[in-house]
Every structure is written in C-alpha cells, then in structure tokens.
Amino acid sequence: MNKNEKINKSQNRIIAFSIFTITMMLTIIPFPEFIVHYMPDWGLMALIFLSINLPKEFNLSTAFFVGLITDVIKGAILGQHTLSSLIIIFTTTKYHLQLRSFTKIQLLANILLLSILYHFILFWVNGVAGVSSSLESYWGPIIGNFIAWPIISEILSKYFIYNTPRKEV
Amino acid sequence: MVAKKDDHSRPRIPALTSKFLFFVILSAFMLINDQRNDYLSLLRNSIAIAIYPLQSLVEAPSRITTWIEKRVVSREMLIEENRNLQDQEKINLIILQRFASLEQENMRLRRILDAVDRLNHEVEIARIISTNSNPYRHTITINKGIQDGVFEGQVLLDADGVLGQILHSNFLTSEGILISDADHAIPVQINRNGLRTIAVGNGSFSKLNIPYIPNNADIEIGDLFVTSGFGGKFPSGYPVAEVDSIISDPAEQFLTVSATPIAQLNQVRELMLLRTAKNE
Numbered sequence: 001m002n003k004n005e006k007i008n009k010s011q012n013r014i015i016a017f018s019i020f021t022i023t024m025m026l027t028i029i030p031f032p033e034f035i036v037h038y039m040p041d042w043g044l045m046a047l048i049f050l051s052i053n054l055p056k057e058f059n060l061s062t063a064f065f066v067g068l069i070t071d072v073i074k075g076a077i078l079g080q081h082t083l084s085s086l087i088i089i090f091t092t093t094k095y096h097l098q099l100r101s102f103t104k105i106q107l108l109a110n111i112l113l114l115s116i117l118y119h120f121i122l123f124w125v126n127g128v129a130g131v132s133s134s135l136e137s138y139w140g141p142i143i144g145n146f147i148a149w150p151i152i153s154e155i156l157s158k159y160f161i162y163n164t165p166r167k168e169v
Numbered sequence: 170m171v172a173k174k175d176d177h178s179r180p181r182i183p184a185l186t187s188k189f190l191f192f193v194i195l196s197a198f199m200l201i202n203d204q205r206n207d208y209l210s211l212l213r214n215s216i217a218i219a220i221y222p223l224q225s226l227v228e229a230p231s232r233i234t235t236w237i238e239k240r241v242v243s244r245e246m247l248i249e250e251n252r253n254l255q256d257q258e259k260i261n262l263i264i265l266q267r268f269a270s271l272e273q274e275n276m277r278l279r280r281i282l283d284a285v286d287r288l289n290h291e292v293e294i295a296r297i298i299s300t301n302s303n304p305y306r307h308t309i310t311i312n313k314g315i316q317d318g319v320f321e322g323q324v325l326l327d328a329d330g331v332l333g334q335i336l337h338s339n340f341l342t343s344e345g346i347l348i349s350d351a352d353h354a355i356p357v358q359i360n361r362n363g364l365r366t367i368a369v370g371n372g373s374f375s376k377l378n379i380p381y382i383p384n385n386a387d388i389e390i391g392d393l394f395v396t397s398g399f400g401g402k403f404p405s406g407y408p409v410a411e412v413d414s415i416i417s418d419p420a421e422q423f424l425t426v427s428a429t430p431i432a433q434l435n436q437v438r439e440l441m442l443l444r445t446a447k448n449e
C-alpha cells in the first residue's frame with residue numbers, strides 16, 4: 001500500500017511536470033491575431049485541476065513557480081501572475097472537497113468566476129503600474145477558459161493516479 | 170488504520186493559510202521591487218535561462234522549414250537572384266562612392282564643429298525568437314543576451330529604420346520593445362526642416378501618433394521623421410516614420426498627425442543591434 005503510494009506520487013509528479021512543460025509551451029507559441037485574445041490561461045487551468053484533485057501534492061508552491069514562469073514568458077511585472085494564481089489556488093485548495101462534489105456545470109460556473117477574479121487582479125496590477133491594456137485582453141481569456149476547461153479537465157483526469165476515491169457524478 | 174484511511178479521503182493540507190500569506194507577501198515584494206530597482210534581474214535571468222530550451226523548441230518548426238526552403242530553392246532562381254544581386258551591388262557601389270566622399274566631408278565639418286564622430290556605428294545581427302501574444306504589448310524576445318554584450322536601452326534597427334529598444338537583457342536572451350508599443354515614445358525630427366517632436370506608439374503596427382505639432386507648423390504628407398538624438402537613447406539620423414495624414418482642426422491647438430513606421434515592425438525575423446558605447 002505504502003509502496004504503491006510512493007510510486008503513484010512520483011508518477012504523478014512526472015506527469016505534472018510534463019503537463020506544466022506543455023502548458024508553458026502553449027503560452028510561448030505565437031497564435032494568429034484573431035485568436036490571440038481568446039487563448040485560455042493554460043497554466044492556470046492545469047493548476048486549478050491539480051489543486052482540486054491532488055491538493056496535497058500540488059498547491060501553493062506549484063502555483064507560485066508556475067505564476068513566476070508565466071510572468072517571465074509574458075514579460076509582465078514579476079509577481080503579477082504569481083499573485084493572482086496564488087489567490088485562485090488558495091481558494092481552490094481550501095475548498096477542494098466542495099469543488100470535487102460539484103456537478104460539471106457547477107464546477108464550470110466556478111471556474112468562470114475564478115478566472116474573472118484572476119483577470120481582475122492582473123488588470124488591477126496593470127492599472128497600478130500604469131501598463132495599458134485593452135478590454136479584449138481582459139475578457140478574451142475568460143471566454144477562452146470557459147470553453148477550454150471541460151476539454152482540459154477531461155484530458156487531464158485520464159492521466160493522473162488518485163489515492164483518494166473520487167466521487168463520480 | 171481506519172483513522173489513516175479516513176485521513177486519505179479527507180486530505181488536510183498542512184499550514185495552508187500561513188503558506189498562502191508567505192507567498193503573497195513574497196509576490197507583493199516582487200511586484201513592488203520589479204519596477205523600482207534592479208534587485209530582481211537575477212531572478213528574471215535565471216528563469217529566462219530555464220525556459221530557453223522551451224522557447225527554442227517552440228521555435229524549431231519554423232526554423233526547420235526555413236532551413237528546408239533554403240536548400241530546395243531551384244538553380245534558376247538562384248542564378249536569377251545572383252544576377253539581381255550583382256546588379257544591385259554595382260548600383261550600391263556607385264552610391265557608396267558618393268557616400269564615402271560625403272562622409273569625408275561630413276567628418277571634416279564635424280571636426281571643425283568639434284563634434285563627436287558618430288557615423289561609424291557597428292551593428293550586430295540578432296534573431297527574434299518569440300513575440301508577445303498580448304496585442305497591446307509590442308515586445309519581442311531576441312536570441313542575444315548579456316553574454317553577447319546586449320544592454321538595457323540598446324537600439325534595435327532593421328534594414329529600413331528604427332524598430333525599438335531593449336527593455337530587459339537576460340543572460341541568453343533579451344526582451345525588446347517596439348516603437349509601436351502603446352507605452353513607447355521616441356524623440357524625432359523632420360528630416361526636411363529639423364522640426365523636433367516625439368513619435369508615440371499606439372498599439373498598431375502601421376501607425377504612430379505625433380502629438381504636440383502646432384497648427385501653423387511646417388509639415389507635409391510624406392515628410393520623413395528621423396531620430397533626433399535628443400533624450401540620449403537613440404543616436405540621431407536613423408529613419409523612423411513617414412507622415413501619412415495631417416488633420417487640422419482650427420478649434421484644437423495642435424494638429425492631429427499620424428505617421429507610418431519605416432521599419433517592417435511585424436514582419437522582420439532578423440534585426441540589428443546597434444553597437445554604441447553604453448555610456449554614450
């Protein structure tokens with residue numbers, strides 16, 4: 001039992017590492033201009049998924065590092081994406097049991113609210129720092145997240161090994 | 170055993186709130202310090218080095234296709250291109266002859282004026298490895314960094330004119346800001362009559378705003394803006410933009426002037442870094 005757990009943990013870690021690598025690559029890839037506003041926050045989506053389903057292994061420290069890397073990739077002020085992902089991941093980790101028991105639609109509505117909060121914090125930091133941003137770049141990713149979440153969570157739930165029995169809805 | 174099992178189905182995350190506070194304070198510290206001073210450049214550098222393999226991996230497909238394109242160009246095309254280039258070179262040589270004598274004359278005059286010789290700027294070629302996906306931030310990442318002597322504020326050019334300047338220089342890569350970024354302004358003057366002003370980016374690759382031109386100023390459509398050299402960042406005389414519209418409203422104090430950048434802001438892959446002395 002114990003041995004199995006260890007194997008699971010290290011396997012999960014490898015899977016998580018490769019998933020974060022892929023999300024960071026998706027963040028770097030330049031997309032065509034008409035779709036670029038609507039790109040979901042890949043890193044945030046992966047973080048939310050992990051913090052709900054494997055909150056013991058992946059919580060705030062993962063969020064901190066992923067946020068920091070996103071800051072460097074996007075050329076933002078250091079700490080901007082870090083702060084907003086920390087706040088989102090804190091709530092999802094804290095209430096992961098409730099979030100797990102939600103139906104898919106309820107969870108999706110929560111993801112929508114959380115990504116509005118995420119972008120509000122980014123927007124607020126931009127405003128304080130005097131960086132200009134457009135309305136589209138504020139709403140676009142929220143719509144992108146809303147569309148991408150069901151797909152991302154469906155794909156990710158296939159790859160991880162869960163120690164805790166997950167509630168099927 | 171039962172307790173342990175229960176523990177598994179309800180995983181408690183130890184010290185979540187204190188961890189949260191710690192990380193939030195850390196990121197708030199970064200937010201405050203990143204814009205004000207230079208303490209965090211080492212952190213930014215090391216992360217940039219860590220993600221460099223990812224960046225080059227993402228860029229690899231386009232590099233491979235250009236590599237293949239280069240190698241499968243037909244012989245006729247190469248001969249044709251070669252002939253064109255040879256013709257062009259002859260023309261360039263003729264122009265250059267005049268340029269050499271002009272340069273001599275210019276240097277003589279400068280010496281008389283006791284001015285510093287600034288004509289011999291060397292350039293270094295760099296490649297764009299990624300661009301910012303946020304349309305309001307016109308920043309690019311290039312494949313040269315501190316290691317190659319890139320410094321903050323270094324001027325970026327393409328074959329036609331000024332592209333922008335370096336925003337941050339990391340160890341292996343650097344981030345540049347284009348003149349079309351909404352937060353960028355460049356001191357310019359009209360080549361024809363020396364009228365000084367600034368050209369401000371507005372988030373569009375094909376337009377720069379020229380504010381504060383008085384209603385009675387001598388400005389025409391087609392006038393060329395070159396860098397004026399004031400402000401100390403950009404050396405003087407490099408072409409920046411061409412006036413494409415002037416709207417005069419007598420009720421306003423200033424003309425509404427917009428200009429088209431000369432450099433191909435959203436089409437270049439290679440650019441040149443101007444090798445000026447850092448303290449010039």
